[in-house]
Amino acid sequence: MDQKRVVIVGGGFGGLTAARSIRHAEVILIDRANHHLFQPLLYQVATAALSPGDIAWPLRTVFRSHPNVRVMMDHVLSIDRSMRMVRLQGSPPMLFDSLILAPGSRHAYFGHEEWESYAPGMKTMTDAVRLRGNMLIAFEEAERHRATSGSSPRLTFVIVGGGPTGVELAGALAEIGRKAMGPDYPHLRREDLSIILVEAGPRILPGFDRTLSVKAADALTHMGVTVKLNSLVTAVTPDGVQIGAGWIPSTHIVWAAGNRASPLLNTLSAPQDSAGRVIVHPDLTIPDDPWIFVIGDAAHCLGRNGSPLPGVAPVAMQQGRYVANLINQKLTPEQRPAFAYADRGMLATIGRAKAVAQFGPIRASGVLAWVLWCVVHIFFLIGFRNRVRVMSEWVWYYLTFKPGARVLY
Amino acid sequence: MDQKRVVIVGGGFGGLTAARSIRHAEVILIDRANHHLFQPLLYQVATAALSPGDIAWPLRTVFRSHPNVRVMMDHVLSIDRSMRMVRLQGSPPMLFDSLILAPGSRHAYFGHEEWESYAPGMKTMTDAVRLRGNMLIAFEEAERHRATSGSSPRLTFVIVGGGPTGVELAGALAEIGRKAMGPDYPHLRREDLSIILVEAGPRILPGFDRTLSVKAADALTHMGVTVKLNSLVTAVTPDGVQIGAGWIPSTHIVWAAGNRASPLLNTLSAPQDSAGRVIVHPDLTIPDDPWIFVIGDAAHCLGRNGSPLPGVAPVAMQQGRYVANLINQKLTPEQRPAFAYADRGMLATIGRAKAVAQFGPIRASGVLAWVLWCVVHIFFLIGFRNRVRVMSEWVWYYLTFKPGARVLY
Numbered sequence: 001m002d003q004k005r006v007v008i009v010g011g012g013f014g015g016l017t018a019a020r021s022i023r024h025a026e027v028i029l030i031d032r033a034n035h036h037l038f039q040p041l042l043y044q045v046a047t048a049a050l051s052p053g054d055i056a057w058p059l060r061t062v063f064r065s066h067p068n069v070r071v072m073m074d075h076v077l078s079i080d081r082s083m084r085m086v087r088l089q090g091s092p093p094m095l096f097d098s099l100i101l102a103p104g105s106r107h108a109y110f111g112h113e114e115w116e117s118y119a120p121g122m123k124t125m126t127d128a129v130r131l132r133g134n135m136l137i138a139f140e141e142a143e144r145h146r147a148t149s150g151s152s153p154r155l156t157f158v159i160v161g162g163g164p165t166g167v168e169l170a171g172a173l174a175e176i177g178r179k180a181m182g183p184d185y186p187h188l189r190r191e192d193l194s195i196i197l198v199e200a201g202p203r204i205l206p207g208f209d210r211t212l213s214v215k216a217a218d219a220l221t222h223m224g225v226t227v228k229l230n231s232l233v234t235a236v237t238p239d240g241v242q243i244g245a246g247w248i249p250s251t252h253i254v255w256a257a258g259n260r261a262s263p264l265l266n267t268l269s270a271p272q273d274s275a276g277r278v279i280v281h282p283d284l285t286i287p288d289d290p291w292i293f294v295i296g297d298a299a300h301c302l303g304r305n306g307s308p309l310p311g312v313a314p315v316a317m318q319q320g321r322y323v324a325n326l327i328n329q330k331l332t333p334e335q336r337p338a339f340a341y342a343d344r345g346m347l348a349t350i351g352r353a354k355a356v357a358q359f360g361p362i363r364a365s366g367v368l369a370w371v372l373w374c375v376v377h378i379f380f381l382i383g384f385r386n387r388v389r390v391m392s393e394w395v396w397y398y399l400t401f402k403p404g405a406r407v408l409y
Numbered sequence: 410m411d412q413k414r415v416v417i418v419g420g421g422f423g424g425l426t427a428a429r430s431i432r433h434a435e436v437i438l439i440d441r442a443n444h445h446l447f448q449p450l451l452y453q454v455a456t457a458a459l460s461p462g463d464i465a466w467p468l469r470t471v472f473r474s475h476p477n478v479r480v481m482m483d484h485v486l487s488i489d490r491s492m493r494m495v496r497l498q499g500s501p502p503m504l505f506d507s508l509i510l511a512p513g514s515r516h517a518y519f520g521h522e523e524w525e526s527y528a529p530g531m532k533t534m535t536d537a538v539r540l541r542g543n544m545l546i547a548f549e550e551a552e553r554h555r556a557t558s559g560s561s562p563r564l565t566f567v568i569v570g571g572g573p574t575g576v577e578l579a580g581a582l583a584e585i586g587r588k589a590m591g592p593d594y595p596h597l598r599r600e601d602l603s604i605i606l607v608e609a610g611p612r613i614l615p616g617f618d619r620t621l622s623v624k625a626a627d628a629l630t631h632m633g634v635t636v637k638l639n640s641l642v643t644a645v646t647p648d649g650v651q652i653g654a655g656w657i658p659s660t661h662i663v664w665a666a667g668n669r670a671s672p673l674l675n676t677l678s679a680p681q682d683s684a685g686r687v688i689v690h691p692d693l694t695i696p697d698d699p700w701i702f703v704i705g706d707a708a709h710c711l712g713r714n715g716s717p718l719p720g721v722a723p724v725a726m727q728q729g730r731y732v733a734n735l736i737n738q739k740l741t742p743e744q745r746p747a748f749a750y751a752d753r754g755m756l757a758t759i760g761r762a763k764a765v766a767q768f769g770p771i772r773a774s775g776v777l778a779w780v781l782w783c784v785v786h787i788f789f790l791i792g793f794r795n796r797v798r799v800m801s802e803w804v805w806y807y808l809t810f811k812p813g814a815r816v817l818y
Binding site for chain 2: 033034035051052053056057058060061064067070072073074090091092124125126129136140141144147148183184185186405406407408409
């Protein structure tokens with residue numbers, strides 16, 4: 001069967017890699033944003049260390065030299081398997097011969113969706129820009145308070161979730177708050193700012209080796225972050241967070257705790273796990289439909305150790321390349337090898353010259369891990385221009401502690 | 410009289426220069442934004458050629474090394490001359506010994522303020538980011554229309570006002586639309602896009618020499634811009650612009666026609682001209698108050714030729730430096746020399762390697778004027794980092810026609 005038209009939903013790491021790798025078919029890439037976002041650096045925008053344009057790349061520009069790829073900025077409303085089409089908000093339905101679903105996920109509030117307005121997550125550029133605005137305004141208000149009345153209500157940032165995103169956000173906030181922003185807010189004192197990282201489990205970075213979890217927690221504590229382990233959030237209000245019997249007053253709460261796959265997948269009528277991810281076959285297809293694929297953190301795909309693969313960029317990119325290959329070679333279901341993830345290791349940064357890394361048997365922390373982290377992240381950035389830019393921003397930031405990108409509008 | 414505390418309202422070119430130049434007094438610089446904006450390049454953000462962070466600089470960072478300057482982000486509600494204080498939205502009233510008012514201006518709609526919602530102006534970063542978003546979405550919609558239905562309603566941008574801002578905006582739109590965006594929107598055709606510059610008077614760039622006005626109009630026409638002279642706008646609706654008996658259908662109208670000084674000045678009870686500017690004495694003070702100054706485009710200050718000085722950055726900067734000097738030297742009204750503007754010439758850019766320039770008896774156009782324009786603008790940009798950045802962006806833009814900064818959020 002010739003796959004004349006491939007529709008791809010989502011221009012993240014998985015969808016983008018698939019679209020780039022498909023050779024002869026007509027490709028329609030649909031995303032609700034006009035850009036591919038380098039999500040692992042989103043916390044740098046949220047903490048005003050990088051500008052939005054530094055970590056995003058217009059999808060149309062990415063595909064200029066791919067005449068077979070057409071980019072559409074639109075919302076996908078539902079998928080109609082029997083009619084072989086996706087329904088769109090702004091255009092007529094789009095027919096497909098094969099479909100690659102890479103719609104990603106949003107934050108999950110474990111049945112308490114009403115918490116979202118007090119504790120927003122950070123998945124899109126809009127999220128990050130809003131967080132940045134709130135943080136900058138909070139600093140302005142605290143400074144104004146100190147300058148006019150001599151006292152300041154404590155400025156408390158609570159980050160819920162001790163995975164890589166939560167750790168990176170807490171570390172970046174501590175640095176921006178205590179070192180970089182310090183000289184700009186002469187009335188603010190060190191003790192006016194408090195950053196609390198809340199994790200329900202017994203350690204942060206649970207996907208990493210236990211020794212690295214301990215090192216990361218020590219580094220954060222040293223930077224002034226309060227790390228609260230075994231702390232399950234039981235309520236979120238406009239004024240703070242409840243943790244069992246404990247109460248943390250805060251109007252700046254960020255949610256980095258759980259994921260829920262895109263609700264678009266519910267229209268597929270395919271089996272899903274408790275996080276809404278579609279349970280895919282070893283060739284990443286859904287039951288009874290060998291030309292509908294689900295990839296990235298929208299897919300529940302078992303790894304070698306029997307547990308689902310994590311929702312990280314390398315998994316999504318390898319899956320995108322794998323699916324593109326099946327389509328390029330027109331492989332029937334019987335001819336397809338199972339998808340196998342080649343694990344190249346994990347990295348999480350904690351701050352300036354502080355990171356933890358894990359590659360097979362190798363464990364690294366401190367400056368070495370941080371340099372590795374920089375190289376890997378810059379290597380992954382899509383455009384040449386962005387690479388140079390991010391690199392120069394970082395070097396500048398490292399040397400001067402004067403992060404730009406703090407312009408509020 | 411010792412001027413212990415100087416309050417400055419507005420962190421534009423005038424206020425910023427004054428704050429930097431005052432030596433011993435305590436300075437309070439109040440602005441509603443957290444940044445100084447390089448307004449002459451705002452149209453580059455609106456047309457997605459530069460990013461917001463490239464043309465703005467956080468005020469707090471600018472004044473890190475000025476311990477006598479305190480930056481406040483707040484709205485000034487009114488000025489109370491008898492109590493010697495300004496009233497603020499977010500803080501207690503601020504007392505002053507001397508006051509420098511540099512609040513700038515907004516667009517004027519000649520009594521038709523209801524036009525603003527259909528034909529927004531471009532004065533702040535928020536304005537520019539909104540214009541950019543509308544432009545990018547309009548391109549997406551036109552492309553989608555062409556791709557799905559084969560036809561497209563014509564995408565018409567109307568710019569009202571043939572001064573430097575209108576000319577620069579029209580030229581930048583023509584370039585982005587026809588050259589840089591072309592490859593990204595493969596279905597859009599040249600004839601789908603129309604850019605119309607509307608000027609009420611008999612020529613564009615009325616402040617320049619007549620020969621340069623003609624050259625600029627020719628260059629714009631050559632780039633595909635329709636220049637309509639002697640065209641007074643008589644009505645603006647959500648669907649278009651009325652010009653006498655003529656009607657231009659458009660949902661993308663930008664207002665660059667008139668200025669009205671900040672309404673804050675109305676609370677001063679000082680004489681104002683028809684554009685709301687305060688009519689100042691030769692030492693830039695208001696009647697009966699030798700320590701309240703008005704500078705920049707909020708002031709009606711006569712030049713050597715007997716007409717008011719234009720609302721451009723060099724005037725504001727020279728006035729800021731002049732007033733700072735009076736304060737530094739504690740000059741009584743009798744000791745003060747009159748402010749005298751040293752005219753260093755005028756520049757307006759039309760596009761890539763196209764500009765007009767006028768320095769005393771010298772007239773230049775084309776590439777030479779454009780290079781001059783680049784150098785002057787970069788030279789004026791505040792921070793070292795921004796200078797390097799804007800320069801590298803420009804070189805990149807010139808070489809590749811791949812403007813970044815098109816990320817929509």
